[in-house]
Amino acid sequence: MKKKNIYLLSIAVFIIATTAIVINYNQKQKAKESYIYELLDRKGPAAQSKEFLAVKKRATDLIAALALNPNDTKSSLKLASLYIQEARETGNYVYYDMAAMHQLKSVLKLEPDNFNALVFKALIEMSQHHFADGLTTAAKARAINPYNGYIYGLLVDGNVEMGRYDSAVVYADKMVSVRPDLTSYSRVSYLREIYGDYTGAIKAMKMAVETGGAGDEHTEWTRVQLGSLYEKVGDYKKADTLYQYSLALRPGYAYAIAGLGRVALANKDYKKAIGYFEQADSLINDNAMKEELVDIYQITGDSAKAQVIANAVIADLSKDAKAANDDENIGHYADKELAYAYLKIKDVDKALEHALLEYNRRPDNIDVNEAVAWMYYNKGDYTKALPYIKVALKTNSKNPTLLSRAGLIFYKAGDKTMAKTLLQAATSSNAYIAQSLRTESIEAFKTL
Structure with missing residues (x-):
């Protein structure tokens, strides 16, 4: 040739x-673009509830509609909304965030300025702790429709998480004027709590509960938040009543069960507390339940079991964080959570490393500054802890855990006057504080 x-x-x-x-x-x-994620089964009694059977029916109908017409944006948005709610119900945020974002991408490819798609995208980005991205997306949605109340809620959330509290207050006022309901009143409550007004926070959260539908997941979540506020002012009787009532309206609600666990823990009924947290953990994927169990097992002297659970939490959070770095559609930044998880196993260096990673993303957020300060405290570097704890106190928050940590940091740094003021405020009531932290705070206060 x-x-x-x-x-x-x-x-x-x-x-x-x-x-x-x-x-x-x-x-x-x-094939990837046309792929549709299946609905996962729920855990426990919720798997057979009438509510979930109705959800499965809706999901099946929407998936069938999209199989016939992949460009059916209305069905895509309804399915994305269903996935977002299912993430709340089950705690399977990694899977359902990915499922919802997949549908939203298909909508935004066809309609880049679709308001609802942008709202859902911002919501997912904030759920994944990509707060700066979520704010950018929410601002784009607001430019399209500045008269929608819910978008102002997302702007409140994003600004709170980025530490822009003044802006969050402005958006909360706007939200209430546009949409006075559970979603707006609960945000007002949270901001009042941040600024140290527990009386006002409780009042607003009560209004939020009253405007919701009894038994709905959003309403019961709000009722549990009201119970948590009562814990922070030391009124466990009211907190217990709210959690019991929530369970009567929504049987098997994991967050209400966890609330009962905290009440039992405050009463030093460790056996009952373990039972509640184990039950809650069996119903929903939420590492907060496991972290509570770590604390109780450490208190009761079962360090081996505490270590096993703590390591499992770290592995899960690390997997989630890696997913967030590798693919914007899945996982969420979990460095603040990882910082506290590593602290539980006394790996202070790793705890500080993750706290600083989160600080680099959100240097103005009071919770992030508290985390960095507390890691430096546990490392024994009290001078470095001081500037961070001062930022954490900038809104005049009365959170008893924050006040305890701040008091101890000032105590170790040699400012006995500030330490006495903070520790007295933290320990003068029976507000919910982890037992080891309360003991340390009381011992320090006795010497002042």
Whole structure:
């Protein structure tokens, strides 16, 4: 065969091979884009509830509609909304955030300025702790429709998480004027709590509960938050009543069960507390339940069991954080949570490393500054802890855990006057504080 013919044949083979690769890639991309995530079964009694059976029916209908018409943006948005709510119900945020974002991408590809799609996208970004991204997306949605109340709620959330509290207050006022309901009143409550007004926070959260539908997940979540506020002012009787009532309205609600666990823990009924937290942990994927169990097992002297659970929490959070770094559609930044998780196993260096990673993203947030300060405290570097704890106190928050930590930091740094003021405020009531922290705070206060 002549060299010219061999050359032409080689070119032809190359073109055919390249075309096959491109076609195969396009087919895979098309299959990926048209893929629809299935609904996962819930845990416990919720798996057989009438509510979940109705959710499964809606999901099946929407998936069928999209199989017939992948460009049906209305069905895509309804399915995304269903996934977002299911994440709240089950705690399976990694899976359902990915499922919802997949639907939203298909909508935004067809309609880049679809308001509802942008709202849902901002909500998911904030759920994943990508707060700066969520604020950018929420601002874009607001530019499209500045008269929607819910978008102001997302702007409140994003600004709170980024430490821009004055802006959050402005957006909360706007939200209440546009949409006076559970979602706006609960945000007002949270901001009042941040600024140290527990009386006002409780009043606003009561209004939020009253405007919701009894038994709905959002309403019972809000009722549990009201119970948590009562814990922070030391009124466990009211907190217990709210959690019991929530369970009567929504049987098996994990967060209400966990609330009962905290009440039992405050009463030093460790056996009952363990039972409640184990039950809650069996119903929902939320590492907060496991972290409470770590604390109780440490208190009761079962350090081996505490270590096993703490390591499991770290592994889960690390996997989630890695997913967030590798793919914006899944996982969430979990460095603040990892900082506290590493502290539980006394790996202070890793705890500080993760706290500082979160600080680099959100240097103005009071909770993040508290975390960094507390890691430096546990490292024994009290001078470095001081500037961070001062930022954490900038809103005049009366959170008893924050006041205890701040008091101890000032105590160790040599400012006995500030330490006495803070520790007295933290320990003068029976407000909920982890037992080890309360003991340490009381011992320090006795010396002042």
